[in-house]
Amino acid sequence: MKVRIYIILILVFAFVSCNEDSKIEQEIAKIEMNFEVERFDKAFFEAKSQDLQNLKNQYPFFFSSDPDSFWIEKMKDSLQRELLKEVQHEYPDFNTSKTEIQSLFQHLKYYDKSFSIPRVITLTNDVAYRDKTFVNDSIVLIALDNYLGAQHDFYQNIPMYIAENMKKSQIVSDVANGYATKYLFQSTKRTLLDEMIYHGKLLYFKDVMIPFKTDADKIGYSEAQVKWAEANESQIWSYFIEKELLYSTDSKLPGRFISDAPFSKFYLELDNESPGRLGQYLGWQIVRAYAKNTGDDVMKIMQLGSEEIFNKSKFKPKK
Structure with missing residues (x-):
């Protein structure tokens, strides 16, 4: 009985949340924005x-x-x-x-x-x-x-x-990214986690500002690459935790998991199957989790440090 009530509450919350998002989008659509x-x-x-x-x-x-x-x-x-x-x-x-x-x-x-x-x-x-x-x-x-x-x-x-x-x-995604960097503040990018959250905030900004674009367009993946990242999210996260990469300041890590590349570099057989920039992808999921848990406005999120976002996100990868 308790399980049923819990499921109903989740569905009600999801419906209310979607309805609220729809109202916001309707308000946004009414804003006059004329330009040539x-x-x-x-x-x-x-x-x-x-x-x-x-x-x-x-x-x-x-x-x-x-x-x-x-x-x-x-x-x-x-x-x-x-x-x-x-x-x-x-x-x-x-x-x-x-x-x-x-x-x-x-x-x-x-x-x-x-x-x-x-x-x-x-x-x-x-x-x-x-x-x-x-x-x-x-x-x-x-x-x-x-x-x-x-x-x-x-x-x-x-x-x-x-x-x-x-x-x-990709045009509007790239323009949105340009605006995201204007609004974003992050004092340091010393660790891999700092880099992940930095890029995660840029991608979450796109969630809010260009919700009509697909996740693939926002991050610059193919649909197949997005599905690969989703399907392997738990394994990627486990690798980062087991190798103690999150708080590492190894200068090679951004090149392996953050920068543009044909694939991410785990130094495993799956490398050639993986898309590049998986650190960005995981950072995005962490920032999304933070936004969902706290309800904070996007402009506030853009100003927060990586530690605060990570600790309050209570992030758990998809299995």
Whole structure:
């Protein structure tokens, strides 16, 4: 009898919680958030030499002290033309991504009343894939030549585990990550646990700000990799505990479990089956557990230290 009552209480709590989340999302959807996406990439592609000064007036931050002749040559450069042409082909419009970014901005405004709409500008950056987006208080830059799809010819010399996330569905996730780093505070990252919680907070921020995206999109995994991480969560956690890795300051550990990599490095047979960055994944689950147990606001969570989050999370891996 007690078991039945316990199950009923869990179901009631889950229903109330989902209903509350739904009400919040309805409120967020009502927030006005009007902006235009400025297609600098398109403007540069279509520009003639006589249009250069106008472009410089509109986008002074894109132009260095190089003479006009440098930029006019760049307009004519065959490689630049090919790059810009491919971007225009893949992005004749930006409507889908704009809708997702608009929803991100609505969520940001709901949780941070001081948030103001930035300029959103698309461009190309010669496939500098480590700088796909840039975010600050007044501007969001999105380099579209980094989102042409994993199999694009431009990416043939880029490691596949990186190229796999060079696709349209990652745009809003990358922009959200840029905002997450702005809101996040963590005084130290000495131990593996510090690194795990740091990245866990970035991922939990995405849970709240882009709830319409899948877990795979948020962390940059395939659906199969997410399922692998979920299925092996308990074993991964046991490995970290048995090897006493959580509080280790070994400088090699971030490279094994946090940084971008084709797989995580347990030095076991399962390595080649595993996705990279499993330390980030586990940190995410810890922060999720903390949020569920405490009910703390996302903005508060972003400011907390790793020890407090870990101790109060009462984290238990899925079995």
